Amino acid sequence: MISYSLSFIDYFVLSIMLHYQIEFDDYRQHLIHVTLRFLADPTQVLSLPTWIPGSYLIREFSKHIEGVKAYDEAGRVLKIQKFEKNKWRLFNTDHELITVEYDVYAYDLSVRGAYVDQNRLYVNPACVCLGLEGQESKAIEAEIFLPEELKSFQLATGLKSKSLVKGRFTLYAEHYAELIDSPFELADQTRFSFIANDIPHEFVVSGKHSMNVERMKHDLEKICATEISLFGSAPFQDYTFMTMATANSYGGLEHPNSTSLITPRDDLPQANEPVEPSENYQRFLGLCSHEYFHSWLVKFIRPENFVNYDLNKEGYTSLLWIFEGFTSYYDDLILLRSGVIPQDAYLKLLKAQLDRYLQNPGRNIQTVAESSFDAWIKFYRQDENSNHAGTSYYNKGCLVALCLDLGLRLRGSSLDALLRRLYENAQNGIQVHERTIYELCNELTGDQWLEQINHLVNTTDELPLDQLFPEFGIQYVLKDEKSLAFGLKAIDKPEGVFIQQVRRDGTAAQAGLSANDTIIAIDGIKATTKLLEQYAKKQGTFTIFAFRNHELMQFDVVAGGVELTTVELTINDQAKVAKWLAV
Numbered sequence: 001m002i003s004y005s006l007s008f009i010d011y012f013v014l015s016i017m018l019h020y021q022i023e024f025d026d027y028r029q030h031l032i033h034v035t036l037r038f039l040a041d042p043t044q045v046l047s048l049p050t051w052i053p054g055s056y057l058i059r060e061f062s063k064h065i066e067g068v069k070a071y072d073e074a075g076r077v078l079k080i081q082k083f084e085k086n087k088w089r090l091f092n093t094d095h096e097l098i099t100v101e102y103d104v105y106a107y108d109l110s111v112r113g114a115y116v117d118q119n120r121l122y123v124n125p126a127c128v129c130l131g132l133e134g135q136e137s138k139a140i141e142a143e144i145f146l147p148e149e150l151k152s153f154q155l156a157t158g159l160k161s162k163s164l165v166k167g168r169f170t171l172y173a174e175h176y177a178e179l180i181d182s183p184f185e186l187a188d189q190t191r192f193s194f195i196a197n198d199i200p201h202e203f204v205v206s207g208k209h210s211m212n213v214e215r216m217k218h219d220l221e222k223i224c225a226t227e228i229s230l231f232g233s234a235p236f237q238d239y240t241f242m243t244m245a246t247a248n249s250y251g252g253l254e255h256p257n258s259t260s261l262i263t264p265r266d267d268l269p270q271a272n273e274p275v276e277p278s279e280n281y282q283r284f285l286g287l288c289s290h291e292y293f294h295s296w297l298v299k300f301i302r303p304e305n306f307v308n309y310d311l312n313k314e315g316y317t318s319l320l321w322i323f324e325g326f327t328s329y330y331d332d333l334i335l336l337r338s339g340v341i342p343q344d345a346y347l348k349l350l351k352a353q354l355d356r357y358l359q360n361p362g363r364n365i366q367t368v369a370e371s372s373f374d375a376w377i378k379f380y381r382q383d384e385n386s387n388h389a390g391t392s393y394y395n396k397g398c399l400v401a402l403c404l405d406l407g408l409r410l411r412g413s414s415l416d417a418l419l420r421r422l423y424e425n426a427q428n429g430i431q432v433h434e435r436t437i438y439e440l441c442n443e444l445t446g447d448q449w450l451e452q453i454n455h456l457v458n459t460t461d462e463l464p465l466d467q468l469f470p471e472f473g474i475q476y477v478l479k480d481e482k483s484l485a486f487g488l489k490a491i492d493k494p495e496g497v498f499i500q501q502v503r504r505d506g507t508a509a510q511a512g513l514s515a516n517d518t519i520i521a522i523d524g525i526k527a528t529t530k531l532l533e534q535y536a537k538k539q540g541t542f543t544i545f546a547f548r549n550h551e552l553m554q555f556d557v558v559a560g561g562v563e564l565t566t567v568e569l570t571i572n573d574q575a576k577v578a579k580w581l582a583v
Contacts, residue, residue, distance in 0.1 A: 016138060016139060017138055017139045017140065017141055018036065018037075018038050018132065018135065018138050018139070018140045018141070018176075019036070019037040019038070019140075019141050019142075019143070020034060020035070020036055020129055020140065020141070020142040020143070021034070021035040021036075021037075021142075021143050021145065022034055022123070022128070022142060022143070022144050022145070023035075023144075023145045024116055024121050024144075024145070024146060024147060024150065024186075025147050026103075027116045027117060027118060027121065027147070027150070028117070028118065030105060030106050030107040030115075030116050030117060031066075031103045031104065031105060031106065031116070032103065032104040032106050032114065032116060032123065032128055033101070033102075033103055034101065034102055034103070034104060034128060034129065034130070035099060035100070035101050036099070036100045036101075036129075036130060037097065037098070037099050038097075038098055038100075038132055038135065039095055039096070039097060039098070040090060040093035040094070040095070040096050040097075040098045040132075041093070041094065041132075041134050041135070042092070042093065042094040043089065043090070043091055043092075043093075044089070044090040044093050044098070044132060044133075044134075045087055045088070045089050045090075045132070045133040045134075046080075046087070046088045046089075046090070046100065046130045046131065046132055046133070047084075047086055047087045047088070047130065047131055047133055047312070048061050048062045048065065048086045048126075048127070048129075048130050048131070049061060049086070049126045049127070049131075049180060049311035049312070050062070050085075050086055050311060050312055050313070051311055051314075052112050052124060052126045052127070052180075052253070052311075053126075053180075053181055053309055053311075054253050054254050054255075054294070054298060055112050055253060055380070056314075056315075056320075056375040056376050056379070056380070057375075057376060057379075057380040057381070058313075058314065058376070059112065059113075059127070060085070060086075061086070061113075061126065061127035062085055062086040064104050064105040064106070064114075064127065065102055065103075065104060065130075066102060066103040066104070066105060067101075067102055067103050068080055068082070068088055068100065068101075068102040069100070069101050069102070070090055070098060070099070070100045070101075071098070071099045071100075071101075072093075072096055072097070072098065072099075073096065073097040078090060078093070078098070079091065080100065086312065087133075088130070100130065102130070104127070104128050106122075106123070106128070108127075109244075109246070109249065109262075110249075110251065110262065111124075111183075111251050111252060111253040111260040111261070111262055112124060112127075112253060113127050114127050114128050118150070119187065119188075119206075119207075120185065120186070120187040120206055120207070120244070121146075121150070121153065121185065121186040121187065122183065122184075122185045122186075122187075122244070122260075123183060123184055123185075124180075124183045124260075125142075125179045125180045125182065125183070125184075126180035126181070126311070129142070129179060129180065131176045131180070132176075135176075136175060136176040136177065137175050137176075138175065138176070139172070139173070139174055139175065140172065140173040140174075140175070140176065140178075140179050141170060141171070141172055142170070142171040142172075142173070142179070143168065143169070143170050143171075144168065144169040144170070144171065144184075144186070145167070145168055146167040146168070146186065147167075148167070150167070150186070151166050151167030152188065153167075153186040153187055153188065154186065154187065154188070154189045154191070154204075155169050155184060155185070155186055156184065156185045156186075156187075156189060156191070156202070156204040156240060156242045157171060157182060157183065157184035157185070157240065157242075157258065158182050158183075158238075158239070158240050158255055158256065158257040158258030159171045159172060159173055159178070159179075159182045159184065160172040161184075169186075171184065177309075178256070180311075181255050181256060182255055182256070182258065183242065183255065183258070183260050185204070185206065185242050185244075185260075187206035187207075188206065189204045189205065189206050190204070190205050190206075190209070190211060190213065191203060191204040191205070192213055192216075192217050194217055194220070194221045194224075195221075196221055196224035196225040196228060197224075197225050197228040197229065197234070199224075199228065199234055199236070199237065199238065199239065200238045200239075201220075201221075201224060201238070201239045201240070201241070202238075202239070202240045202241070203216065203217070203220060203240075203241040203243070204240065204241065204242050204243065205243040205244075205245055205268070206243070206244055206245070207244050207245035207246060207265065208245065208265065209245040209265045209268050210265075210268075210270065210271065211245075211268040211269060212268075212269040212270055212271050212273050215269040215273050216268065216269050219269070219277070219285060219338075219340045220241070220285075220288060222338040222339060222340055223285065223288060223289050223292070223334055223335065223338045223340060224239070224292060225338070226334050226337050226338040227289070227292055227293055227296075227330075227334055230330075230334075230416060230419065230420075231296050231419065231420060231423050232420060232423070234295065234296075235256070235295060235296060235299070235300040236256060236257035236295060237257070238257060239257050239258065239292070239295070240257065240258040240259075241258070241259055241261065241288065241292075242258060242259065242260050242261065243261040243262070243263060244260075244261070244262045244263070245263060245264075245265040245268060246262060246263070246264060246265065247264065247265070248264050249262045249263070249264070250262065250263055250264060250267075250283075250287070252287050252290065252291040253291070254291045254292075254294030254295065254298055254299055255299065256295065256299045256300075257295070259288075259291035259292065259294075261284075261287055261288065261291065263284050263287065264280070266280050267280040267281060267283050267284035268281070268284060269281050276341065276342060276345060277340065277341060277345075282335065282341060282345065282349070285335055285340060285341075286331045286332055286335060286349070287331075289330070289331040289332070289334045289335060290327055290328065290331035293327045293330055293331060293334070294323075294327055296419075296423060297322075297323055297326060297327055297419070297422075298323050298324075298327070300423070300426055301323075301422045301423060301425075301426040301431070301432065302323075302426070302431050302432065303317040303319045303323070303431065303432050303433075304431045304432060304433050305317060306431075307431055314376045316373055316376070317372060317373065318369040318370070318372045318373045318434070319369075319372055319432060319434070320371075320372035320375055320393040320397070321368040321369065321371070321372050321393045321396065321397035321400055321457060322397070322432065322437065324393050324394045324397055325368070325393055325394060325396065325397015325398050325399075325400055325401050326397065326398075326401045326415070326419070328353075328394045328395070328397060328398035328401075329397075329398045329399075329401035329402055329405070329415075330401075332346060332349045332350065333346065333581075335349075336581060337581075343577075343581060346581070347569050347571075350402075350569070351566075351567055351568075351569055353395060353398055353399065354399065354465075354567045354569075355565075355566045355567060356395050357391075357395050357396060357399055357463075358478070358565040358566070358567065359564050359565060359566075360387055360391060360392070360395070361387065361388055361503065361504070361505070362386070362387055362388050362389050362390045362391050363391045363396060363460060364460050365388070365389055365390065365391075365460065366389065366390040366391050366460070367391075367457065367458050367459060367460055368391060368393055368396040368397055368400060368456075368457055369457050369458050370390075371390055371391050371392065371393040371396070372393045372397075374390065375393065378390055379392070379393070384500065384501050384502070384515030384516070385515075387501060388503075388504055399463055399465070400456045400457060400463070401415060402465070403456055403463055403464060403465065403468060404418070404437075404441070404453075404456070405580075406468040406469075406471065406472060406580065407452065407468065408441065408444060408445065409472075409579065409580060410468075410471055411444075411445035411446075411447055412445065413444040413445050417444055418437070418440050418441065418444060421440050421443075421444070422436070422440070437449075437453060438450050438453050441453065469569070470572075471576070472576050472577055472579060472580045473571060473572050473573030473574060473575065473576030473577045474569055474570065474571055474572065474576075474577060475568075475569070475570040475571075475572050476567060476568075476569060477567065477568045477570070478565055478566070478567055478568075479565070479566050479567070479568055480563035480564065480565055480566075481564075481566055482563070482564040482566065483536075483561030483562055483563050483564060484503060484506065484561055484562045484564065485529075485532045485533045485535070485536035485537075485561050486506055486507050486508035486513075486532060486536050486557055486559075486560065486561065487502060487503035487504075487505060487506010487507060487508050487509055487560075487561065487562040488501070488502060488503070488506065488508050488513070488532065489501040489502075489503075490519070490529055490532070491529065492528055492529050493518070495518055495520070495547075496518040496519050496520040496527055496546075496547070497518065497519040497520075497527045497528060497529055497532060498516075498517075498518050499513060499514070499515055499516065499517045499518070499519065499546075500515060501515055502514055502515055503562045505562055506560070506561070506562045507557055507558040507559070507560045508544075508555075508557055510558070511544075511555045511556060511557040511558070512555055513544065513546065513555055513557070514548065516548070517546040517547065517548045517553075518546055518547045518548075519532070519544055519545070519546045520545050520546060520547065521544070521545045522535055522542055522543070522544050522545075523535070523542050523543055524543075527544075535559060536559055536560060536561045537559070537561075538559045539559055540558075540559055541556050541557065541558050541559070542556070542557055542559065543555070543556055543557075544556075544557050
């Protein structure tokens with residue numbers, strides 16, 4: 001335990017500021033040591049969020065907190081009692097200087113947690129820094145100390161920072177909400193800076209990679225400039241992209257003036273990257289575009305009940321189809337508008353969204369508004385039944401945005417105009433409620449949109465794309481060119497064919513086969529996915545042997561498959577297409 005001797009000035013500083021000391025001496029054991037100093041209220045409660053903004057699942061971060069201890073100014077041990085899963089209480093501490101120390105286990109290689117080892121120190125303060133109830137508005141100073149052997153590490157963060165001594169950094173946050181929404185990373189990094197619309201940006205990547213730095217800089221600068229121009233200004237004064245290159249992990253999480261990305265290293269641009277980005281590189285650019293767009297739509301423009309998060313419990317909204325869906329529509333569209341990809345590449349990406357939607361039977365079960373509300377229990381907890389029971393507010397939300405954009409353009413406006421109105425409202429303190437989109441569509445066009453938007457959002461009826469696309473010179477044709485043998489999604493493994501998913505409308509489901517079964521033989525022949533496809537095209541009934549829970553079972557399965565619908569988009573009139581895409 002560290003002891004402190006404080007002057008009157010120190011007391012004054014702590015009366016208006018909280019001080020965190022974050023140390024990484026035990027990084028080999030994936031531990032972070034945190035020391036928090038503060039002047040306590042009479043009965044002081046300390047707490048840790050249960051979820052992180054932008055990722056709607058109770059994460060139970062407090063399970064990684066270890067050995068919480070409290071001391072007074074003289075170093076005497078104080079009683080600190082845990083009374084809820086994420087809360088601790090100190091008693092009789094009015095205006096006393098308190099030191100609280102604890103360790104955090106940090107081995108979560110994702111954008112939502114904390115991860116420390118000899119290669120990288122990554123911290124989301126939401127899962128590391130205990131907050132003080134009643135003192136959330138106080139300014140914060142966080143000092144970071146690196147062990148000698150890691151002092152060469154560089155710092156990346158969206159927070160204001162300084163470093164006067166090698167291996168020691170000081171971070172500043174205006175309040176606790178800013179701290180916990182501002183991750184930081186220390187590692188050996190590749191980095192570059194650029195200016196987009198007069199705003200400084202920094203891109204940082206850690207992990208082993210062979211990124212073409214100049215190509216990444218060239219494309220990202222255009223994407224950022226295009227998004228700022230769309231809204232007319234930015235709600236941040238600087239911006240940082242933090243990227244971790246891995247073998248195959250993928251994801252991102254937005255923050256007010258930064259984003260954390262994790263990507264397969266093969267998705268980064270290569271030395272010989274073609275003029276039209278490869279599919280892998282397009283995927284990473286789409287991720288950058290998506291998370292950057294959230295700086296406006298989620299971090300600045302919010303649902304009304306997300307203006308002030310309660311991070312102790314779920315925050316429900318049926319509007320994620322706007323915030324994630326609109327963002328998913330624009331992430332690829334921005335790649336086109338910025339000139340990073342050509343039109344045919346964009347239409348290929350749009351086709352992939354359409355195919356994903358059409359091949360999801362759950363779209364007939366759950367509306368996109370219901371999907372938004374159920375994010376807390378469904379989206380981050382996918383299982384073998386998810387595709388049957390629900391739709392994605394990302395995927396269908398993207399296509400709802402497409403329908404709205406085309407519909408608005410037919411009436412002389414656009415989704416761009418609607419977004420700019422949302423941004424203007426947010427600047428004036430007006431956030432998004434259940435009727436906002438209806439009202440803005442009405443204002444922008446002079447027409448009534450209640451019935452149309454209700455159809456898109458609150459029913460499981462098919463989207464009117466067959467009516468909208470021809471108005472913009474595109475032929476929209478549905479085809480059933482592929483099928484799942486017996487209605488099974490399966491992969492070959494050494495022990496047999498492992499079933500990942502069973503379509504309810506397939507013959508395998510009717511026979512009783514289930515997800516996680518392992519098929520070992522069909523009609524007495526060793527099973528492979530190729531053999532299943534062959535038998536599914538025959539006629540008759542076949543005997544399938546499979547293991548379930550290590551028990552051998554027999555099934556009589558009728559031949560057949562489940563058709564997978566795909567879409568074909570053909571341009572009939574480029575001039576009409578340009579009215580949509582050439583903005």
